[in-house]
Amino acid sequence: MRELPLLEGTVRQLDYWWTLYLRTWRGGVVSSFLTPLFYVVAIGVLLGGFIEGDPAQLNGASSYLLFVVPGLVASQTMNTAIGEVTYPVMGLIKWHRGYYAMLATPLAPIHLVAGTLMFTLFRVASTTAVFLLVLAPFGLFATWWGAVLTFLVQLLLGMAFATVIFAFSARVRTDEAYGVLFRLVVFPLFLFSGAFFPIDNLGPVLSWAARLTPLWHGVDLSRMLMVNVIDWRLALVHVAVLTVLMAAGWFLSVRALTERLAQ
Amino acid sequence: MVNEASGESVELMISARGLTKTFGEVEAVRGIDVDVRRAEAFGFLGPNGAGKSSTMRMIAAVSPPTGGTLEIFGLDPTAHGAGIRARLGVCPQQDSLDTELNVFDNLYIYGRYFGIPRADVKARAHELLEFVQLTDKADSRIDSLSGGMKRRLTIARSLINSPDLLLLDEPTTGLDPQARHVVWDRLFRLKQQGVTLVLTTHYMDEAEQLCDRLVVMDKGRIVAEGSPLALIAEHSTREVAELRFGVGEHEGTAARVSDLGERVEVLPDRLLVYAEDGEEVVTKVHERGLSPVATLVRRSTLEDVFLRLTGRTLVD
Known part of the structure; x- marks a missing residue:
């Protein structure tokens, strides 16, 4: 039985995360806003100008810019979410030991996981909102509700990554593990999950491997919604996969942090 | 209760x-x-x-x-x-x-x-x-x-x-x-x-x-x-005479002063003689022809209690 309700314990951390955000948001502006914009301009507009693809080959997108932008949106979601649950979480556990200070209050590990994820959700929501607003003048949204659903999909995708990687952060002992994570997991996902080219180009075996990655589900779902060529059955599969991942990640995160902080 | x-x-x-x-x-x-x-x-x-x-x-x-x-x-x-x-x-x-x-x-x-x-x-x-x-x-x-x-x-x-x-x-x-x-x-x-x-x-x-x-x-x-x-009253004496001799001499000297106090502890750098009157211990040490490099008489502390109970010092 939990004495302090999950919501109450999470709400008590709002002041902390908000104060932290006010003190640190400037540093994140470049990476969360300008970087994706640079990608859109460089790869979508300038490089994409050389690419003439049949919409049938581009998952229904009528130009390479339209094809690549949903991939960039989803990739930014992944990067933002992972960014919030790697080094900051290791800091809270190991460097400045903020979680230990919080644990000396009525808060329990489950509240700490929820608070960190709540902030991650806020970061994903705010960076995605800004990104989508910046994209609006490019005329990239087929429908307004497609844009809204794309936004909601980013929240789900962000949480799927955040919960799983939080569990990883609560288990690893040194930040060297993140070097491996970024080089061997995040960067390959970014390049090969269908953001820049249709995964069918990878050949039959590798394209199936790509279908197993969480980012592909996010990219494909975002693209369907943005270009308004929607396979609803497949969309449902995407949502289901990401939801299961998020639920499993939450369970693993709470368990991992509880065990870690009890040591 | x-x-x-x-x-x-x-x-x-x-x-x-x-x-x-x-x-x-x-x-x-x-x-x-x-x-x-x-x-x-x-x-x-x-x-x-x-x-x-x-x-x-x-x-x-x-x-x-x-x-x-x-x-x-x-x-x-x-x-x-x-x-x-x-x-x-x-x-x-x-x-x-x-x-x-x-x-x-x-x-x-x-x-x-x-x-x-x-x-x-x-x-x-x-x-x-x-x-x-x-x-x-x-x-x-x-x-x-x-x-x-x-x-x-x-x-x-x-x-x-x-x-x-x-x-x-x-x-x-x-x-x-x-x-x-x-x-x-x-x-x-x-x-x-x-x-x-x-x-x-x-x-x-x-x-x-x-x-x-x-x-x-x-x-x-x-x-x-x-x-x-x-704790001090129970496990130690009122005073302690600390005697510092040359390097390596403490072990051998301990036997020659052991009757001057209730007990003697040998530390790497000094001897501790536990007694009610530390000054008296120092005087007697000199009377026996022993010449410590330095002496100090102090009151017993919890450090002495710990040493007595565990045979070790607190900060090592």
Whole structure:
């Protein structure tokens, strides 16, 4: 039985995360806003100008810019979410030991996981909102509700990554593990999950491997919604996969942090 | 609980029976019995690795006991952790201040974790900054504070919820002598206000300054319990004569002075002769034709108690 309700314990951390955000948001502006914009301009507009693809080959997108932008949106979601649950979480556990200070209050590990994820959700929501607003003048949204659903999909995708990687952060002992994570997991996902080219180009075996990655589900779902060529059955599969991942990640995160902080 | 001698009811803040804590193969705490009463200043004295911090983490309701029983405010910490922690103040050994936040926000944010309303916690934070003499540092960054200031801020933070019981793990370790005295002064004031203090320390002077009662821990067990004065009276003599001879001469010289006191301890750099009158020991040593390089007569301390009980010094 939990004495302090999950919501109450999470709400008590709002002041902390908000104060932290006010003190640190400037540093994140470049990476969360300008970087994706640079990608859109460089790869979508300038490089994409050389690419003439049949919409049938581009998952229904009528130009390479339209094809690549949903991939960039989803990739930014992944990067933002992972960014919030790697080094900051290791800091809270190991460097400045903020979680230990919080644990000396009525808060329990489950509240700490929820608070960190709540902030991650806020970061994903705010960076995605800004990104989508910046994209609006490019005329990239087929429908307004497609844009809204794309936004909601980013929240789900962000949480799927955040919960799983939080569990990883609560288990690893040194930040060297993140070097491996970024080089061997995040960067390959970014390049090969269908953001820049249709995964069918990878050949039959590798394209199936790509279908197993969480980012592909996010990219494909975002693209369907943005270009308004929607396979609803497949969309449902995407949502289901990401939801299961998020639920499993939450369970693993709470368990991992509880065990870690009890040591 | 009723005190049988006086018939008065005594409120127990902490009560432990046969308390153990095991980490894998390592037995950090091996069955200890402890009672701490309201408004008492209670100490766990012992060297590093004695099991003090593990005991404190169990009392802080963050680390579940492996065996035995433990009650804080009469409640079981495994079942009522949040309720217990709401009434505790914890000052950890390692500073866990948030370096991203300024001094005031460290207090404010912490108070919010307890669910204290915003206006109340702000007022309380200002009061506490005043109490630990950091009011003019309210807007400073944590990195700009000295070690002593950080410790005082951590103490202020642990008081944000006006706790019934304050736990301090090695409150002055790593501080310079002047900073230690400032911290002691603040803790002494809290004690006078009636706050129950429980602290761990491996400094005997700290234990003597602050504790009404203490237990000496060694290798996960309690080896002695009582007030500092009672422990000294029970386990040591009134005075100690410290005799320093040339390198390597201590072992051989010990036999020649052993009859001058109740007992003699041989340390690598000196001999300790325990006696009621230390000056008399020194005089007799010289009469026997021995010429120590240096001598010192002092009163017995808890360090001597510890040496007597464990055969080891506290700080090694």
